[in-house]
Amino acid sequence: MTAIWSVDTASFCDNAKRVKQNNTIMAVVKNNAYHYGLEFAIEQFSKIGIDTFSTTSLKEAVRIRELSPNATIFLMNAVYDFDTLREYRIHMTLPSLSYYYEHFNNLYDISIHLEYENLLHRSGLKSIDEIKEVLQHHHQNQQSHKMNIVGLWTHFGYADEFDVPDYQIERDAWLEVVDTLISEGYMFEMIHAQNSASYYRENGVLNHHTHARVGIALYGSRPYQSIAKDSIQQSLTVKGNVIQVREVSKGDYCGYSFAYEATKDHTKLAVVDIGYGDGILKTRAKHEALINGKRYPIRALMMSHMFVEVDDSIHARDEVILYNNDIRVDEYTFKGVGANSEQLSAMNHHSLIKEYR
Ligand SMILES: Cc1ncc(COP(=O)(O)O)c(C=O)c1O
Structure with a gap:
């Protein structure tokens, strides 16, 4: 007898479908797909029509390309291995103005998503003026091989918080950036901001956005308690x-x-x-x-x-x-045990027997 970590594949897919509905989702598959297994997650998400993935690790991004030749892959952390990004057709964030000026010559032929810093302060361009500075400098750059600005994105740090106004503040600041850029004629193939909490709070994908960038809901946990239990199921x-x-x-x-x-x-x-x-x-x-x-x-x-x-x-x-599914990870999140992803990430996949049914 040994302790077992197991996933019911049909229930995993069923949940992913329920979360996706008719929306366009960029599935967050970082940290080995929240420990569900990158190979497993890419296979199941692809089956239900998700073809856009994001991670923080270049190694995982390369692996996704090997698993899914036609997927759109977005790397949320900036790296310096530009040839690998080109070889594996990996999109990447632009994390700051200084990174842009230092590396725009090296970023040729790479698809770049401009990141807006907002309240999280983890990464990104600090203001709409910085975003426009990059857009204008890029426009004036006469080199034949340049980076391709294809996306605009941010990350909400407060979408799981209900007792403070910060989500509303970061959301409004971001929408102002998006609306202003669009009204001034700038165009982006991809605009994405929403984690699971924001996706549920907004009842879907925000205006002008092409994708919601969802993680934990796809892995079967509710990001906040007032979401009906049966709208997200744990496999x-x-x-x-x-x-x-x-x-x-x-x-x-x-x-x-x-x-x-x-x-x-x-x-x-x-x-x-x-x-x-x-x-x-x-x-x-x-x-x-x-x-x-x-x-x-x-x-x-x-x-x-x-x-x-x-x-x-x-x-x-x-x-x-x-x-x-009767004694769920999210139940213990709401009881203060730790974040959903913290409980999932703690699992020791070397000592537990891992099974997909
Ligand atoms: C940048 C970014 N986007 C999206 C997500 C997905 O968040 P969630 O798992 O709450 O949906 C994460 C997760 O931490 C993230 O860091």
Whole structure:
């Protein structure tokens, strides 16, 4: 018996279709497709008509090209390996004015998306004036081989926040940039800004935008709680097994360093073969696990094991589910365990058996 990380392929595709609807989606596949596996994700997304992908890693971008010869691939981090970008036809961000002036000669024949910094301050041109400066300098550049400005984009840092006005502020600032450039006659093949939260908040793709740049919803988690549970479904299951059930008495300490003190005699603790070494977060272990359709409290977390307090109905070899569509990653996000992507990224794919069904 070993703990298992498994994905139901039909449910993954079904969810992606439900998220996509009739919109044009750029699927974010960074970090090995949120740990779902780059090869798997590209294959499934392609099947349902998504042909545009973005990542932060050049290595992943090259791999996407190998998997999908006709896809549009957008690299969200700027790199300096210009020949590889040309060879694999990878689009790339323009991260700053200084990067432009330093490298515009090297960027020839590369498709570039101008990035607007906005409130996140992670990357991008600082103002519409900087964007226009690049556009005008590029227009006046007489070289026969120049970079191709094909896109305009930003990233919202506050779309998941509802109690502060910052999403509205960054959204309005961005729309002003887009509207102004379009009204002045600038044209872009691709305009994209929205992560999952913004895509749901706006009920689809914003005006003038060609794509929503969606990640976590495609992987089965709701970016915020008020989205109906059945509009996004989780195809991932993470489960271990009961190795044995032990009985302890009131006052017994169980687990390392007094981790749990039994509060009653005849306390039944299931010893389960999954722990933080497999990627179960300490914060997640403050909650429950699902055994035979019922939730039981996790009492202590160890590297390769956990204790779950159970009743007489639980026996050795019963399955212990940490995550599936009934006990979802997003439920624990909303309980403060950590971001959806943080819980997914913590999974240890070297120790868990990985299965696609
Ligand atoms: C630049 C950028 N765009 C889009 C996304 C997708 O966000 P989400 O997974 O919330 O849809 C991310 C994720 O972190 C990102 O960094």
